[in-house]
Amino acid sequence: MKIDRITLDQMRFVVTIAEQGGFTRAAEYMNQSQSNLSRTVSLVERNIGVKIFDRTTRHFALSDEGEQFVRMARNVLEFYTREANYFRDYLNGVHGVLRIATLPSLAATFLPSLIVRFRQEFPDVRVEVTDFTAQEVLSRAVEGTIDLSITATDEDYIRDDPDRFDLLPLATEEFFCVLPTGHALANAEEVEWTQLRDESFVSFGDSSSVRRIVDRALASRDVQPAQTVSARSVSSVAGMCAAGIGASAAPGFVLPLMNVPGLVFRPFAGEPVTRTIGLVTPKGRTRTKAAVAFAQLLNTVNAKDLHLPERTTWHQGGGQRAKEHANSPSADAHTPDPRGRAQ
Known part of the structure; x- marks a missing residue:
């Protein structure tokens, strides 16, 4: 048996002949000649070694082996169609x-x-x-x-x-000063970076992009906070600031994650740090x-x-x-x- 030589088109021809109930209707349905369908079926039968159709001038029916072949062919064609459509949609960004x-x-x-x-x-x-x-x-x-x-x-x-x-x-987002509500700068309209010179400061962890930008902003203004505590997560920094441990600085997209009781946010004065x-x-x-x-x-x-x-x-x-x-x-x-x- 050489079933691996059977193509999808050959399977499609055999299934259509079975569904249409004969070669004449299948040829009309597929716009193919009956001789082409007959040659295809004969080739498939030679490859699998059994008859698919029992046919005479007065009788047409699937053989027992033919019924199993058509069942298998339908499954193969349905699987191929489904997967091909999925792959096409994947290429088009749909799946x-x-x-x-x-x-x-x-x-x-x-x-x-x-x-x-x-x-x-x-x-x-x-x-x-x-x-x-x-x-x-x-x-x-x-x-x-x-x-x-x-x-x-x-x-x-x-x-x-x-x-x-x-x-x-x-x-591009600007940085804001993060302050506990009881801080001396909490009521200011704006905060100067230099006002943080002798303040306790809560910084983000070393791996944070926020940390590196804030460190540069402080260093360029010759600002060295009195004490520094660092934390990796935004929620930890927010909690420490709200507890009064110190001030901090964070960009706009981070502020919603720090919107906890006990904190206020103030714009920095001067050239924006972004x-x-x-x-x-x-x-x-x-x-x-x-x-x-x-x-x-x-x-x-x-x-x-x-x-x-x-x-x-x-x-x-x-x-x-x-x-x-x-x-x-x-x-x-x-x-x-x-x-x-x-x-």
């Missing part, structure tokens, strides 16, 4: 998995509304979001274990190697259709459709600086008032 690596603050505040919009157009694409530090996000991108990397692009290892990565700037968020892709990396579609969404969405923190500039979709956006009704549940009141 599959979209794996996104990003910062914890962006996973909680920035991405959700974008994922909602994406799933409206691609409901059968499963979206997997994993949050890491900025360096870990980039490592996953280089390894190719994720499809899209959305992270801080201020990192030296990104800026110093422009030939290695393609960057799509998305947003963090830029962007889409980072290793050069030469081919994206899946789902990843391309999500990147196009990032490239075209308008700031008004996003829950942007106050004093955040959105660079795509025409660009817009979110000055009053934090006070709009659509953002009430997402963005804390920089003055510290939960809106």
